[in-house]
Amino acid sequence: MIENHLLEELVTFAKYGTVAKTADVLGLTQPAVTHSMKKLEEQLGVKLFIRKPNKLYLSETGKYTAREAKKLLNDNLDFSKKVKQFEKDQTTLILGVNAPGPMIVLRSLNDQNVQLEDKLIESNFESLLAEHQFTCLLLNFPIEDRDITSTYLGTESMSVNLPTECKLNENSELSFKMLKGKTILSPANIGFWTQIYHDEIPDSKIIFQDESTDYSEILQYSVLPFFTTNLTSLDSQWGNNLPNNRSVRPLSDEVAHQKFYACYLKQNQTRLMPLIEKLQDQWSKYDQM
Numbered sequence: 001m002i003e004n005h006l007l008e009e010l011v012t013f014a015k016y017g018t019v020a021k022t023a024d025v026l027g028l029t030q031p032a033v034t035h036s037m038k039k040l041e042e043q044l045g046v047k048l049f050i051r052k053p054n055k056l057y058l059s060e061t062g063k064y065t066a067r068e069a070k071k072l073l074n075d076n077l078d079f080s081k082k083v084k085q086f087e088k089d090q091t092t093l094i095l096g097v098n099a100p101g102p103m104i105v106l107r108s109l110n111d112q113n114v115q116l117e118d119k120l121i122e123s124n125f126e127s128l129l130a131e132h133q134f135t136c137l138l139l140n141f142p143i144e145d146r147d148i149t150s151t152y153l154g155t156e157s158m159s160v161n162l163p164t165e166c167k168l169n170e171n172s173e174l175s176f177k178m179l180k181g182k183t184i185l186s187p188a189n190i191g192f193w194t195q196i197y198h199d200e201i202p203d204s205k206i207i208f209q210d211e212s213t214d215y216s217e218i219l220q221y222s223v224l225p226f227f228t229t230n231l232t233s234l235d236s237q238w239g240n241n242l243p244n245n246r247s248v249r250p251l252s253d254e255v256a257h258q259k260f261y262a263c264y265l266k267q268n269q270t271r272l273m274p275l276i277e278k279l280q281d282q283w284s285k286y287d288q289m
Contacts, residue, residue, distance in 0.1 A: 004076065006040045007069040009033055010048070014066035019056060093135045093275060096121040096128065099191035101156040101231045102138035102260050105283050108234045111275065120191045129265055136264040136272055138279075140192060143263040150261040151276050154283030157230045158193070158256040160184065161246035163223050174249045176200035176256065183207065185226035187215055196255055216241045230286045 013022045013033070023030045037056075041048050048062035058066060096117040097103045106116055121128065121137060128134045129148055137143075142150035160179060162168055168178060180203050186193075188208040197206050207224070209215040219226055220243050228248065250256075262276050 002040070002043055004073065006036050006043070007073055009036045010040060010062075010066050011070045011073060013037070013056075014058060014063065014070075093272065094133070095136050095138065096134045097138045097191075098122065099140060099156070099193060099258070099260075100187070100189070101229055101258075102153065102279075104231050104234045105154070105279055105286075106138070107236070108282060109275075109278055111278070114275065120189065122191075125263065129263065135268055136262050136275075138260055139263050140258045140260055142261040147265055147267075148263060149266050149269065150263045153260045153262055153276070153279050154287050155230075156258050156260060157250060159228050159230070159248050159250045161226050161228055161242070161248050163225070164245060164247055166225070166247070169247050169249070173252045176251060176253050179204055179225075183224055185209065185215070185219065185222065185224050192258075200253065200255065219243050231283075234282075234286065 009022060009026060009028075012025055013019070016022055016025060019030050019033050019037075022028075023033045026033070037049060044065070046061055046065070047059060048065055050057040050059050050062075093111075093114045094117070095106060095114055097106075098121050100120075103116065103118075106114065117134070121134075121139075125137055125139065125143060126145070126148060129137060129143075138153065140156075142152075144150060160174065168174060171178065176197075177200070179201050182201075183205045185207050186197070186209070188210045194206075194208075197204075209218060216237075220241075226246075228242065232242070262272065262279065264272050
């Protein structure tokens with residue numbers, strides 16, 4: 001079996017073209033590199049180099065071997081990463097979400113055995129699960145196939161918070177279309193909700209604010225409407241610091257009520273059920289709010 005360090009030295013030589021540079025890059029002596037190249041030739045039973053006085057060149061076979069060695073090293077690296085990722089997946093529950101709502105519920109549990117990916121997941125959901133990059137994904141749609149299943153967690157429902165003097169408060173029921181032309185504040189990085197806003201109220205101006213601390217301050221000193229959901233109050237950063245001079249009006253549109261599911265490999269169901277049940281219990285306290 002060819003040792004990895006011999007392949008690494010060959011790939012490095014192919015990149016830099018000299019024994020001196022190869023030795024320098026790898027932190028080796030030049031005689032050590034020369035010995036490794038000879039050893040590699042002996043183990044493969046082919047000539048990899050054209051030797052000239054004070055100069056060493058890769059033959060065509062040597063160039064081919066270097067290319068294949070690079071592929072093999074990369075494959076070994078990917079293999080190692082996958083094994084480590086699998087091991088991590090077995091000892092820690094790695095969760096991802098495609099919107100902030102489930103993230104808020106999950107964080108409120110303070111479960112030390114859970115690692116939550118802060119960046120929202122936007123695509124390749126099945127692959128991320130199949131490759132053990134995530135133990136579970138909390139998504140606004142279920143996934144069901146041969147290897148993956150889903151469990152309902154709860155519903156996130158959107159509301160608009162209106163100034164008390166706003167004429168829209170005279171309506172018994174509100175919809176997205178009734179917000180046409182309004183300027184409305186919203187947190188940034190809200191996943192698919194951004195597209196819903198654009199689709200449902202394209203003529204409105206949504207002002208997205210990145211930092212939750214700044215957003216809380218803006219809300220306190222602004223008279224603009226802003227969006228919240230039934231899960232907002234669970235957010236420890238700003239959910240408890242909302243202004244009290246607004247009328248919280250739920251939106252009646254079907255699209256304003258998003259059902260969320262825990263999606264996971266069937267083989268992980270037993271490991272995940274205790275956490276899923278905690279999420280369901282916590283979520284149920286806010287489902288009808």
